[in-house]
Amino acid sequence: HNELIELFREDLNRTNFPSSPGHHTGEWERYDDMLELAFRLSRDGRVAAAQELFDLGLERLESSEYERRDPPFEEPFLKVLRDYTRKAPSEQGGSAYQALCYGYVKAEWPHLSLRASKVRTGSSRQQRYGDIDGYHGPDLMISVEAKDRVIDESNVSTELGTMMKVAQNTTEIAIAICTEVGPEARKTLEDTDVRVLDDGDLARQLRFW
Incomplete structure (x- = not known):
């Protein structure tokens, strides 16, 4: 039976x-x-x-059928990450990537008020830490640096030294979002408590959106 x-x-x-x-x-x-x-x-x-x-x-007895959408939903966020042209002739390099990172941060931490810096303008000159800072009321909670480039052991200190200092000397969460991060550079950043996301990490998270 x-x-x-x-x-x-x-x-x-x-x-x-x-x-x-x-x-x-x-x-x-x-x-x-x-x-x-x-x-x-x-x-x-x-x-x-x-x-x-x-x-x-x-x-x-009715058959239990699983609902399917045909065609299936597209994955627009992944498409933007993978296919969007990062730089046009009339644009500053890094602006598109910073905008993409801003959208990601806004979606991940919707309760924070975000302030973004101008591309290629030093954060210290603006009395800020990262390219994107997230506040809860007057308190700075996260600081994000966006780098549309490969970060490896040869340039990690130059490109992300400020983020490492932020992670070691403040209470906010320091995050580096980069196109690609080499294993040695990732270890250097994580050893100083900087959270690291590259395009591969973003793609894995965006599959759940």
Whole structure:
């Protein structure tokens, strides 16, 4: 009987097929009249009766179908990350990437008030820390530096030295978002408590959006 339940519920998607194994094995005496009628049938008769009962079950029990969208939803955020042109001839390098990072930070921390710096303007000259700073009231909670370039051991201190100082000397969360981060540079940053995200990390998170 358990095989019949599994057939209807699993293979035929009739998840509302009744299941009460204790009743089936402990209440046979209540169905003596039905059993006697079944035993009187010939082999062919039992096959025909079983087929009719099977068809009745398929008719009365609705199939549990999984809803699908065709075509499936596109992944616009991943498309922007992978395919959007990062720099036009008339634009400053890094502006598109900083805007992309701003959108990501806004979505991840919607409760914070964000302030973004101008591209290629030092944060210290603006009395700020990162390219994007997130405040909760008067308190600075996160500081994000966006780098549209490969960060490796040769340039990590030059490009992200300020973020390392922020992580070590303040209470806010310091985050570096970069196109690509080499393993040695990532270790250097993480050893100083800088949270690191590269395009691969962003892509993995955006799959859940």
